[in-house]
Amino acid sequence: MSGPECCSNPPSLNPSRGCGHVDKVGGVDSYFSGSSHSKLALLMLSDVFGYEAPNLSLLTKLQLLGIMWLFLTSWMVNGAGHVEKLAALDSYLSGSPNSIAILLVSDVFGYEAPNLRNIADKVAAAGYYVVVPDFFYGDPYNPENASRPLSVWLKDHGTDKGSEAAKSIIEALKSKGVTAIGAAGFCWGGKVVVELAKSRLIQADVLLHPAFVSVDDIKGVDIPTAVLGAEIDKMSPPELVKQFEQVLTAKPGQVDCFVKIFPKVSHGWTVRYNPEDAEAVKAAEEAHQDMLNWFAKHLK
Template sequence: MSGPQCSSNSPPTLNPNAGAGHIEQLGGLSTYVSGFPNSRLANLLVSAIFGYEVPNLRKLADKVAAAGFYVVVPDFFHGDRFVPGDANRPREVWLKDHGPDKGFEEAKPVVEAVKSKGFSAVGAAGFCWGAKVVVELAKAELIQAAVLLHPSFVTVDDINGVKVPIAILGAELDQITPPELSKQFEEVLDAKSEVDGYVKIFPKVARGWTLMFSVEDVAAVNSAEKAYQNLLEWFAKHVK
């Protein structure tokens, strides 16, 4: 299994205290939780390999929560996020301990825990590594809607197996899931009349653009905000 290059930029800063939410145990995982439990609508955000403490991810969780959802962001890496530049543990070695197949298995009890709280619908969005986890949830119909953002590991067969509404937000300058592959995803979705879905390629952005940006970079912020709006619109349409 080759490793996903989640960004061509520098790794993100981390802040375990970022965001308006709090940390609690959910489905056996430490989880950042934001929003109102009485909303009855929930969304799961599955991080890239840099983990759930990335400030831009938590800001997005708060944004989704402000739209009326209960949002959970689990630590699928158990405190062992990928650290770039570690010569003793390159990405390929790290992935042996944290493959997306393991993430999918650990996501199941998280979704079950959310549903046990009385939520009537659960959506999920995955970033890079997390997109593979989310597409597996979508294939198993464990969620009501899916959003994949600059996905890694996702195949045409995966998209063909999806059974819930799915939006795929890709990057024009992505080497792992290039526009050509995203176009194949689109062709599959166009042929699946029973599943609502679309593919959108964002111009002039690279893998990881929705999380790996500086808040001082106006163009980067605008591109990320457009993706966030697509994500929110998809959840508003299908998680209800």
């Protein structure tokens, strides 16, 4: 808890002070100073008076050490939620525990991806308890590791393993009083979510540019399902997504479905978008809203 000492001797804020510049990073206004080509960076967090305090700009002397540094306006660098163990898995949790939970299953880049955590916070703000587990046990795919290409990495992190771990997460949520669970899967996570849907362990699902999902998989799904596909996608091309739609709409008993192919976007657009690209953000947010609408319709 802050005391009076934290608020004494307040500075005269000056947004034009300093030899650096203000730019957005991760959607947050930030003061940058130093070379953007440096391989070293320092992140500094202000006191309660914020990032425009003039004395903070004096710290640009760090440039002399060849260090690029930035000052964020927000403390919420890693999201509004927190990480704790759930069913022995580190999980990012956002929102207040209640009877309805949403399980978000990441793509191969894992549960720490900033955009994914922002999505989790957005879903939580709609009134859900959101869980984003680390199904890779601290070992997400690293494209810079040439000795371990995706095909090799997948041998250690198959979607079958993710599906089994997800079942434990669902049981843990039920033990906490959750009575309705929806799940959304991004890329790799789409296959995990389909397996949960086939087992009827969830009440509704959303597949966002899913990978490794087949028509036979969709034939085994009989819960309300939304599929959000990209026009430019080799993993789930529009032709395959349309087959998913045909299978879902032909099911007896009128299983509710929603299928949409987003124009001019590529695989991964809903979670790997550039926050500085207005068009990319717009397309991603449209998909996020479709996801929220689907859960609002089918989770009570």
